Amino acid sequence: MAAVLPNTPSARLCGSCGMCCDGVLFHAVELQKGDNTRQLASLGIKLRSKKGVSSFLQPCSAHRDEAGACSCAIYEQRPLRCKNFDCQQLRGLLSGSIPETVAREQVQQARSQVERIHGLLDRITPTNPNRSLAHRVANALTLPPGVERGALHEELETTMKGLELLLQKEFRV
Numbered sequence: 266m267a268a269v270l271p272n273t274p275s276a277r278l279c280g281s282c283g284m285c286c287d288g289v290l291f292h293a294v295e296l297q298k299g300d301n302t303r304q305l306a307s308l309g310i311k312l313r314s315k316k317g318v319s320s321f322l323q324p325c326s327a328h329r330d331e332a333g334a335c336s337c338a339i340y341e342q343r344p345l346r347c348k349n350f351d352c353q354q355l356r357g358l359l360s361g362s363i364p365e366t367v368a369r370e371q372v373q374q375a376r377s378q379v380e381r382i383h384g385l386l387d388r389i390t391p392t393n394p395n396r397s398l399a400h401r402v403a404n405a406l407t408l409p410p411g412v413e414r415g416a417l418h419e420e421l422e423t424t425m426k427g428l429e430l431l432l433q434k435e436f437r438v
């Protein structure tokens with residue numbers, strides 16, 4: 266997530282997005298050498314450790330979305346991965362190669378697909394809101410024995426594929 270200097274193009278863009286924090290772009294964030302694990306844990310980040318690597322799952326507990334206005338509750342103390350991540354739209358905005366209106370449109374397009382997927386998940390089956398969107402969709406599409414795949418499952422799969430293509434083409438780096 267970008268700098269939060271108020272009312273700058275990057276703050277407006279990231280403030281309208283939050284997809285690198287809320288489980289849309291990533292499953293988890295791996296900590297780097299130099300990150301203060303003790304401080305992050307004290308700030309409420311639930312760290313897990315596997316093979317000597319600390320990480321935390323997304324959606325991040327420090328992510329805030331207040332009526333579409335996104336922010337990081339631990340912005341000054343956020344991990345290095347977060348400090349160093351600029352998606353394609355943010356990079357383009359900062360370099361001047363992508364106008365703010367275009368970057369905002371890309372975010373809006375992705376976010377509206379995310380909303381559609383949330384709506385479909387709500388209609389299909391309960392899924393764990395503390396897991397990434399891709400994980401939740403995969404769970405919803407894994408049907409128990411005897412349950413037949415229906416039109417909502419097809420729509421969910423198609424919409425998720427469309428979102429993944431958009432994320433790959435316009436956001437991932």
Ligand code: SF4
Pocket residue numbers: 266267278279280282283284285286290350351352353354355372436
């Ligand atoms: S995905 Fe890009 S635009 Fe969205 S919050 Fe992250 S850096 Fe900002």
Ligand code: SF4
Pocket residue numbers: 266285286294325326327328329336337338339340343344347
């Ligand atoms: S610590 Fe802040 S910037 Fe990093 S994933 Fe969480 S909300 Fe986003």
